[in-house]
Amino acid sequence: MILHRPVQIGSFVTSGNLFLAPVAGYSDAAYRSVCHDAGCDLAFTEMVSSEALARGNIKTHVLLGREKNEKDYAVQLFGSNPDTLAKAAAMVEERWQPAIIDLNCGCPVPKIIKTGAGSALMLEPQKIRAIVKAMTDVLTVPVTVKIRLGWDASSINYLDAARAAMDGGAKAISLHARTRTQGYSGNADKEAFFILAASVPLPIFASGDIFSPETALNLLKEDRNGSKLAGVMFARGAMGDPFIFSRTLMLLNNKKEEKAGMFDLIQLATKHLELSIAWHGEKVACVEFRKHACSYLKGQHEAAALRKMAVSCSSRKDYEKFFLAWKQSSAKTPG
Numbered sequence: 001m002i003l004h005r006p007v008q009i010g011s012f013v014t015s016g017n018l019f020l021a022p023v024a025g026y027s028d029a030a031y032r033s034v035c036h037d038a039g040c041d042l043a044f045t046e047m048v049s050s051e052a053l054a055r056g057n058i059k060t061h062v063l064l065g066r067e068k069n070e071k072d073y074a075v076q077l078f079g080s081n082p083d084t085l086a087k088a089a090a091m092v093e094e095r096w097q098p099a100i101i102d103l104n105c106g107c108p109v110p111k112i113i114k115t116g117a118g119s120a121l122m123l124e125p126q127k128i129r130a131i132v133k134a135m136t137d138v139l140t141v142p143v144t145v146k147i148r149l150g151w152d153a154s155s156i157n158y159l160d161a162a163r164a165a166m167d168g169g170a171k172a173i174s175l176h177a178r179t180r181t182q183g184y185s186g187n188a189d190k191e192a193f194f195i196l197a198a199s200v201p202l203p204i205f206a207s208g209d210i211f212s213p214e215t216a217l218n219l220l221k222e223d224r225n226g227s228k229l230a231g232v233m234f235a236r237g238a239m240g241d242p243f244i245f246s247r248t249l250m251l252l253n254n255k256k257e258e259k260a261g262m263f264d265l266i267q268l269a270t271k272h273l274e275l276s277i278a279w280h281g282e283k284v285a286c287v288e289f290r291k292h293a294c295s296y297l298k299g300q301h302e303a304a305a306l307r308k309m310a311v312s313c314s315s316r317k318d319y320e321k322f323f324l325a326w327k328q329s330s331a332k333t334p335g
């Protein structure tokens with residue numbers, strides 16, 4: 001069975017089925033770009049406010065920019081008003097030409113759900129239908145929807161939400177297999193991916209606790225009487241480890257790592273920083289990059305001391321010293 005396979009999402013066909021999930025504060029052009037270098041097939045922007053776009057707030061535009069190596073991307077919007085979402089989606093399609101536009105029905109943050117957006121939409125599947133319909137009415141590109149299991153354990157309704165999205169015209173569903181109440185804790189309910197795939201005739205993308213190539217492989221190879229998952233999304237699993245895409249690709253294609261040092265994390269992180277500076281300017285990028293630097297250090301030799309250094313970096317010069325120290329300490333790595 002071919003495990004790394006393209007996905008037909010309405011009129012759009014992806015290059016493969018390994019996706020970078022929308023992750024607020026992470027999935028900008030710089031990060032998506034290095035994930036592409038590492039083998040990601042399609043990346044989602046972080047959620048972008050439809051209200052801000054429709055109001056003409058140009059500060060949000062930086063969230064929508066993309067790098068040269070990112071031929072296709074998916075833009076995720078959040079909001080609760082069908083007309084506003086349609087207006088914002090039409091603007092995004094015209095100006096940024098994404099391959100797909102995704103609707104966020106999963107964000108658990110109080111500030112967002114208070115406005116009826118994000119996971120609050122799980123409480124109103126008919127509203128999901130109305131929003132998707134309003135978006136598809138004005139768009140040429142396909143609309144997809146990212147949902148959760150439901151609001152809480154007593155209101156699991158992902159099948160209703162997915163069917164409502166499909167009725168509105170959605171062409172694929174991503175399921176983060178947790179409830180809103182769970183936030184990001186507890187285990188994702190992987191069984192739910194397959195129940196959804198067997199119940200709703202759209203491509204289904206799995207999100208939740210995909211922290212290793214083996215987990216991705218197991219999800220993609222599972223065949224339940226012909227029902228299969230169309231793709232997997234890496235979120236926390238790709239933080240500080242974009243090479244998770246490369247390793248997954250190799251595992252799916254049954255290939256071995258050919259030479260030591262094939263995945264040069266320091267080189268990738270350096271490129272990530274340079275792209276961040278190009279997008280956000282040195283001052284903002286260098287402060288923002290501290291969290292990425294800390295993620296990159298997960299499991300590295302002398303990580304604690306390096307992390308201490310990373311959290312006080314404020315300029316490109318500081319990071320040059322940091323990368324040098326990282327290189328020196330990784331040269332000392334036992335074995």
Ligand SMILES: Cc1cc2nc3c(=O)[nH]c(=O)nc-3n(C[C@H](O)[C@H](O)[C@H](O)COP(=O)(O)O)c2cc1C
Nearest residue numbers: 021022023024046047146176207208209210235236
């Ligand atoms: C810091 C953070 C920010 C996130 N931002 C978004 C977002 O903007 N839109 C979205 O649909 N999901 C968002 N998510 C959810 C992820 O896309 C993903 O569904 C979730 O983390 C489960 O996957 P994981 O267990 O592999 O991390 C976010 C998750 C985290 C941890």
